[in-house]
Amino acid sequence: MVASSLSTPRLHLKPGTAWSDAYTRCTQVAPEAFADDRLRNLWGGQWRRTGEPLRSVTPLDGSPITGPPMIEPEEAREAIRATLDDHKRWRDVPLADRKMRVSAALDAMDSHRDLLALLLVWEIGKPWRLARTDVDRAIDGVRWYVEEIDAMLAGRTPLPGPVSNIASWNYPMSVLMHAMLVQVLAGNAAIAKTPTDGGAACLTLACALARREGLPVALVSGSGSRLSGALVRAPEIGALAFVGGRSTGGQVAAALVDTGKRHFLEQEGLNAWGIWEFSQWDLLAAHLRKGFEYGKQRCTAYPRYVVQRQLFDQFLAAYLPVVSSVRFGHPLAVAHDDDPLPEIDFGPVITAEKSAELAGKVDEAIAKGGVPLYRGAIADGAFIPGQDTAAYVPPVTILAPPPSCALHHAEPFGPVDTIVVVDSEAELLAAMNASNGALVASLACDDEALARRLSSEIHAFKVGINKPRSRGDRAEPFGGRGASWKGAFVGGDHLVHAVTVGADPTERLYGNFPSYSLYPDA
Known part of the structure; x- marks a missing residue:
């Protein structure tokens, strides 16, 4: 479908905002993660020229953009094993050092805020103001956790294994990257699958900036159905965070039934x-x-x-x-x-x-x-x-x-x-x-x-x-009822507790679990 040239004859792309401009800036900021012609996957502290790049187009005008490099299940299993090694090293890093490194990564992301936002505009079609808000919410939200994390972690230790993250494309920074950084702050390594429909370049840049500060993050791309065995059921994984539709979420939940893994699965509902x-x-x-x-x-x-x-x-x-x-x-x-x-x-x-x-x-x-x-x-x-x-x-x-x-x-x-x-x-x-x-x-x-x-x-x-409700930030809890959510609730103490272990082995997290129903004050 092509727009009529008579409706808005004077409009044109603002200079300096083309996809080629944004991608060139990425190769200059993080050459280890961006090759001339493709993105790279990250695990074990190394950016790897692996996987078959997906042919992707921008929703803005249907023109080609750089797609995610899709790996195979065996490489995903290798990435999980490497992330477990990262996890074992990171969980012994003192909290003060973790806070310092996370803060440094946030400073780096803040310095490249507009580039991250421009990537979101091209990859997922967000208007400029909302794209910058997505980046800002991630940075500001994690800064709050840096200030508050000490009390949240009192008497708690990291999970036995890393946190696996599978999220939809609509909020790469304020949902997915935010979650990974809080998981890392709490003492865990974190691995994420890039959303296939968009956000790969933005997440690649954010993870490059985080990895430079020594944060144990991994980022891989691939088909969800093909990688689920590694990213959902791998015995090395300590918890799974999922954001997506009910159909896929139901399959993920079924795969977790006999694993006993910590999980928080956000799925859609008709609000x-x-x-x-x-x-x-x-x-x-x-x-x-x-x-x-x-x-x-x-x-x-x-x-x-x-x-x-x-x-x-x-x-x-x-x-x-x-x-x-x-x-x-x-x-x-x-x-x-x-x-x-x-x-x-x-x-x-x-x-x-x-x-x-x-x-x-x-x-x-x-x-x-x-x-x-x-x-x-x-x-x-x-x-x-x-x-x-x-x-x-x-x-x-x-x-x-x-x-x-x-x-x-x-x-x-x-x-x-x-x-x-x-x-x-x-x-x-x-x-x-x-x-x-x-x-x-x-x-x-x-x-x-x-x-x-x-x-x-x-x-x-x-x-x-007489007002709308939102996902919320910082201390405000977030979850769902019925088929819109499965597992632990998140936000503030709830998010940190979901990715850490308390002294009481019988601890029951607040959440939407099959065996009981505990809902904090919403």
Whole structure:
């Protein structure tokens, strides 16, 4: 698909922001990790020219970018064994030294903040402001742990083996790199698989900066199904951290059943926002607008609104102006060379295939009886004339998606909203709990006592009242209910305790485990 050259004839790529510019800077900053034509894998302290580079394209315009070097299972097993050796050495390093080295790595990442962010723009399509926020949240979040880690580690020791990390592509720094650095700070070695759909170059640069400071991090690329035997079930692994979809997460959970390994598996859920006996529409409209950031490609996005029938007209009066004003397009397109990068709400979704998948789900919902309340057009976006726009999805809103279609019960992971109208509190709760568990939910309700009573019946880990909930940072715990999460909760003490061992051999971590249910105050 090609954008019309008549819509935005003056836009062009801002000078200095091309993929070739970013990659050249990477080869200058970390030549050990970036060859002229390919990325390298890291284990045992060595960057290795191994694996078959995946042919990758950027979602920005479909042009080629450097893809992850895909290794085979035997090399993954070798990487795990080398990471165990790192782990055995690192767990005896004094905490003061670990803090110093982690802080030095954070300083290095901070000095290359804009380069890390530019890689995120090209690899996963994040707008510039959000890409820099992803980098900043990783750096600032780990700095907080450096300050607070002493008390969290009191009476605790590292795991017997390293932590394996498998995460989705949408937050390479603030979720995946953040987790690895905290795991290292707690005395563990950490190995991660690069997300196949994007983020390999950003993570390669971050790991190069960390490894230069002596941190025991390893980074490998490969097919998740082919490497799972090593990265999930290897006896050397002390814990597994997973972020991804329910299908893959279910397979990972099944592989862990008989291993007894520590684990925290974050999976998607259909996060819902309920509107019941509510009147503060200006407040809600502000939250609705912010909710479109990054095209709702977030585990804590709200793609479902459950609305009391008597309030439906007032909800639409607040909602439709927001969705029709959402700004999307090429994140690096400017009209003049010295213009700042655009303040858009979102760029592309992660791949052209994902765009086609979302279009298919929308068509299915409408064909089965859903009502299209709003459908944006590619022409509404800001693009470089002639660029490929196959990965871009204008915002879409479907009223009453039928129960037989995917949009009724599953998270779309894109700028596609669904609205369900209800008449009773029981219907409200049933509609908000459609996906058998979620990470977050919110209620827009003027009566706080009523909202709190209803929220106790919502199957989500965090429930906001007249405000959204997020993953959170630092001390705030994060987890899920039902099928949205399996294993230990994370955040603050919970994250550190999940990757360390206490003096009590019968210690039970807070989390979502099959045998018991312990939920900290969310």
